[in-house]
Amino acid sequence: xxxxxxxxxxxxxxxxxxxxxxxxxxxxxxxxxxxxxxxxxxxxxxxxxxxxxxxxxxxxxxxxxxxxxxxxxxxxxxxxxxxxxxxxxxxxxxxxxxxxxxxxxxxxxxxxxxxxxxxxxxxxxxxxxxxxxxxxxxxxxxxxxxxxxxxxxxxxxxxxxxxxxxxxxxxxxxxxxxxxxxxxxxxxxxxxxxxxxxxxxxxxxxxxxxxxxxxxxxxxxxxxxxxxxxxxxxxxxxxxxxxxxxxxxxxxxxxxxxxxxxxxxxxxxxxxxxxxxxxxxxxxxxxxxxxxxxxxxxxxxxxxxxxxxxxxx
Amino acid sequence: xxxxxxxxxxxxxxxxxxxxxxxxxxxxxxxxxxxxxxxxxxxxxxxxxxxxxxxxxxxxxxxxxxxxxxxxxxxxxxxxxxxxxxxxxxxxxxxxxxxxxxxxxxxxxxxxxxxxxxxxxxxxxxxxxxxxxxxxxxxxxxxxxxxxxxxxxxxxxxxxxxxxxxxxxxxxxxxxxxxxxxxxxxxxxxxxxxxxxxxxxxxxxxxxxxxxxxxxxxxxxxxxxxxxxxxxxxxxxxxxxxxxxxxxxxxxxxxxxxxxxxxxxxxxxx
Amino acid sequence: xxxxxxxxxxxxxxxxxxxxxxxxxxxxxxxxxxxxxxxxxxxxxxxxxxxxxxxxxxxxxxxxxxxxxxxxxxxxxxxxxxxxxxxxxxxxxxxxxxxxxxxxxxxxxxxxxxxxxxxxxxxxxxxxxxxxxxxxxxxxxxxxxxxxxxxxxxxxxxxxxxxxxxxxxxxxxxxxxxxxxxxxxxxxxxxxxxxxxxxxxxxxxxxxxxxxxxxxxxxxxxxxxxxxxxxxxxxxxxxxxxxxxxxxxxxxxxxxxxxxxxxxxxxxxxxxx
Numbered sequence: 001x002x003x004x005x006x007x008x009x010x011x012x013x014x015x016x017x018x019x020x021x022x023x024x025x026x027x028x029x030x031x032x033x034x035x036x037x038x039x040x041x042x043x044x045x046x047x048x049x050x051x052x053x054x055x056x057x058x059x060x061x062x063x064x065x066x067x068x069x070x071x072x073x074x075x076x077x078x079x080x081x082x083x084x085x086x087x088x089x090x091x092x093x094x095x096x097x098x099x100x101x102x103x104x105x106x107x108x109x110x111x112x113x114x115x116x117x118x119x120x121x122x123x124x125x126x127x128x129x130x131x132x133x134x135x136x137x138x139x140x141x142x143x144x145x146x147x148x149x150x151x152x153x154x155x156x157x158x159x160x161x162x163x164x165x166x167x168x169x170x171x172x173x174x175x176x177x178x179x180x181x182x183x184x185x186x187x188x189x190x191x192x193x194x195x196x197x198x199x200x201x202x203x204x205x206x207x208x209x210x211x212x213x214x215x216x217x218x219x220x221x222x223x224x225x226x227x228x229x230x231x232x233x234x235x236x237x238x239x240x241x242x243x244x245x246x247x248x249x250x251x252x253x254x255x256x257x258x259x260x261x262x263x264x265x266x267x268x269x270x271x272x273x274x275x276x277x278x279x280x281x282x283x284x285x286x287x288x289x290x291x292x293x294x295x296x297x298x299x300x301x302x303x304x305x306x307x308x309x310x311x312x313x
Numbered sequence: 314x315x316x317x318x319x320x321x322x323x324x325x326x327x328x329x330x331x332x333x334x335x336x337x338x339x340x341x342x343x344x345x346x347x348x349x350x351x352x353x354x355x356x357x358x359x360x361x362x363x364x365x366x367x368x369x370x371x372x373x374x375x376x377x378x379x380x381x382x383x384x385x386x387x388x389x390x391x392x393x394x395x396x397x398x399x400x401x402x403x404x405x406x407x408x409x410x411x412x413x414x415x416x417x418x419x420x421x422x423x424x425x426x427x428x429x430x431x432x433x434x435x436x437x438x439x440x441x442x443x444x445x446x447x448x449x450x451x452x453x454x455x456x457x458x459x460x461x462x463x464x465x466x467x468x469x470x471x472x473x474x475x476x477x478x479x480x481x482x483x484x485x486x487x488x489x490x491x492x493x494x495x496x497x498x499x500x501x502x503x504x505x506x507x508x509x510x511x512x513x514x515x516x517x518x519x520x521x522x523x524x525x526x527x528x529x530x531x532x533x534x535x536x537x538x539x540x541x542x543x544x545x546x547x548x549x550x551x552x553x554x555x556x557x558x559x560x561x562x563x564x565x566x567x568x569x570x571x572x573x574x575x576x577x578x579x580x581x582x583x
Numbered sequence: 584x585x586x587x588x589x590x591x592x593x594x595x596x597x598x599x600x601x602x603x604x605x606x607x608x609x610x611x612x613x614x615x616x617x618x619x620x621x622x623x624x625x626x627x628x629x630x631x632x633x634x635x636x637x638x639x640x641x642x643x644x645x646x647x648x649x650x651x652x653x654x655x656x657x658x659x660x661x662x663x664x665x666x667x668x669x670x671x672x673x674x675x676x677x678x679x680x681x682x683x684x685x686x687x688x689x690x691x692x693x694x695x696x697x698x699x700x701x702x703x704x705x706x707x708x709x710x711x712x713x714x715x716x717x718x719x720x721x722x723x724x725x726x727x728x729x730x731x732x733x734x735x736x737x738x739x740x741x742x743x744x745x746x747x748x749x750x751x752x753x754x755x756x757x758x759x760x761x762x763x764x765x766x767x768x769x770x771x772x773x774x775x776x777x778x779x780x781x782x783x784x785x786x787x788x789x790x791x792x793x794x795x796x797x798x799x800x801x802x803x804x805x806x807x808x809x810x811x812x813x814x815x816x817x818x819x820x821x822x823x824x825x826x827x828x829x830x831x832x833x834x835x836x837x838x839x840x841x842x843x844x845x846x847x848x849x850x851x852x853x854x855x856x
Contacts, residue, residue: 116515130499277846302856478720533666
């Protein structure tokens with residue numbers, strides 16, 4: 001499913017002292033199959049944007065609010081807002097938002113805090129039951145839950161009857177993710193999936209997302225402010241700042257704008273920092289900003305410029 | 314970040330905003346007494362006049378003030394309607410069995426509706442112009458005499474202020490959990506009452522767990538900062554009574570006197 | 584002088600649960616900046632709660648500036664040892680910044696004028712003096728944690744312990760906190776114990792301590808600790824990305840020094856070519 005947003009705006013608390021424009025004329029396309037990163041500070045609009053994607057923020061009602069103001073004569077009417085996720089037109093009131101939510105899975109920050117059922121099986125099955133039109137048999141549920149738990153790396157037999165509250169932090173997060181992907185959404189959106197984890201935990205979560213991207217969900221959208229995470233994993237990334245989209249580029253090109261990103265108060269990945277520091281010293285390394293490629297390019301440069309004695313490169 | 318207009322506090326700097334919260338609380342009580350003492354439109358007119366005056370000095374937009382009334386419009390209309398239909402008056406305009414519309418009924422209903430509206434507007438002015446913290450401080454200070462009968466005034470005030478501090482956090486959290494469960498297809502809007510209550514479980518369980526977790530951490534953090542609940546505590550912010558408060562006090566006193574005088578010298582009902 | 588001293592401390596949360604900390608001997612000198620590293624469940628957080636008497640050891644003794652912690656000495660010890668916790672949302676009692684910073688100072692019964700001065704000092708020390716009348720709920724995570732530090736500083740403690748106070752923050756917030764505590768240590772002479780699972784935060788410490796299963800398993804200068812990569816991995820600690828790069832380059836035979844500083848590594852690489 002392709003995600004297209006054009007001229008999307010959103011205001012919180014309109015006409016009050018707390019009025020804040022969360023999104024200002026955002027246009028952004030996410031192609032099917034992408035591992036897409038969304039970067040920005042807290043309050044940059046990135047969370048507001050992703051909440052539109054499965055209708056948690058309903059566009060029709062907010063659109064109506066803007067449309068009240070009829071343009072005066074001679075004024076150019078504001079451009080038409082477009083928001084489409086695959087076949088779903090999110091600007092249309094009549095859109096089947098339930099069907100949309102089934103196709104767009106959403107994992108919130110600290111998803112383990114949304115666990116509630118008595119057993120892991122029941123918790124994972126929650127979404128499955130909610131979204132199916134007819135009543136599922138126990139066998140159908142068991143099969144789907146088993147598949148979801150296994151893909152997130154948990155043993156079904158061992159886990160299914162446990163209380164989700166007795167698990168370790170990392171396990172809880174996996175169960176929570178299983179509870180979202182159990183309906184096999186085509187698009188999976190995750191808000192800071194690695195937040196609060198230790199470095200090893202972060203690494204495991206990112207590996208899990210790649211596995212899901214390969215085997216389970218066609219498109220993965222990750223909201224993150226960890227630039228290393230973005231540069232290592234994403235095929236493309238959008239940078240949000242103060243409600244607007246500043247860049248939509250593959251990391252390879254995005255992090256060439258290291259200075260501009262720093263000016264926006266954003267970090268750059270370590271590899272980009274190293275490249276900048278090296279360039280200052282006359283060493284030009286042209287890499288795609290993944291750790292692996294950086295190491296390879298540095299070693300190649302080293303080999304080409306003398307390298308180790310006896311090296312024939 | 315999001316819809317956190319909780320507590321209704323309207324952040325501008327005005328004469329009324331700067332008043333001592335204790336005085337505002339007492340003024341509200343006095344005002345309510347005045348409204349109920351007023352037995353005719355003259356009395357209410359005085360009350361309304363004072364209110365217009367306060368609104369002007371509080372720099373709260375009229376729309377905001379009226380919105381407070383909007384919340385209770387149903388209640389006002391309902392009471393008014395009951396009174397119009399069931400009040401036993403003499404000048405009858407229409408009659409169906411025990412139900413009748415009379416001139417006195419209409420007047421009395423209008424009187425009641427006005428009373429209710431004034432009450433709501435004045436109370437909401439208090440919350441518009443006073444931060445929750447100031448309000449808690451005011452309540453604590455006004456309840457101080459209760460310390461003599463060993464009533465834990467300080468603990469009560471602390472509980473109130475912590476509750477106020479955490480309400481926005483928990484509202485946010487509820488919103489987040491609700492969204493997360495909605496994203497998993499939960500439906501909170503359809504079905505019968507029983508079904509809807511059951512649908513709340515996926516929100517309530519995580520919310521309760523989170524509240525407990527927060528309470529535990531907060532308790533640790535408070536203890537780590539030497540909180541023992543003893544009476545040795547001092548207070549950084551002392552409420553002070555200033556010239557503004559004196560003026561407001563005089564206005565309040567004049568209001569009550571005015572209404573009482575009206576009651577005595579203009580005894581005409583309505 | 585020893586600011587904090589653990590002597591043969593043993594602790595478990597419940598009667599029949601496993602020991603979280605076993606016969607631990609550990610001390611922090613006054614003025615020192617110590618980083619405590621360990622994966623989740625290594626016992627490093629329990630350490631913080633034992634240091635100010637929020638938890639009481641089952642055996643052994645905890646001493647704060649030479650005084651053994653007991654019910655009688657606890658209150659004084661808490662004035663000396665401030666602890667900042669993990670969740671930025673769960674540590675503030677008041678809605679407005681200055682009211683919250685005042686809380687600790689009010690608890691120990693300071694006079695009004697002194698509390699005012701303490702608030703000035705504490706907010707300045709964390710660089711939040713412009714937010715005195717701000718609403719806590721509207722601050723960023725990093726700012727909230729700085730307010731939590733200020734709330735502890737208002738008691739003028741000689742030791743500040745940060746119990747995973749950076750875990751829930753974004754990279755910018757984490758940097759803010761590390762900057763603040765480094766400054767507190769260097770400029771105010773406050774002893775700092777930084778408990779974290781991010782190695783790069785331990786870089787500026789005088790000493791790094793690695794915990795695993797309630798025991799101290801490694802200890803030394805941060806740079807020395809980070810060289811022992813294999814050993815760190817056995818304790819479930821992952822080297823930060825820059826360490827991985829260093830090690831890969833060295834493994835390929837490039838003569839670069841081990842470092843966790845990007846500028847230094849760039850210099851090292853430039854030297855080789």
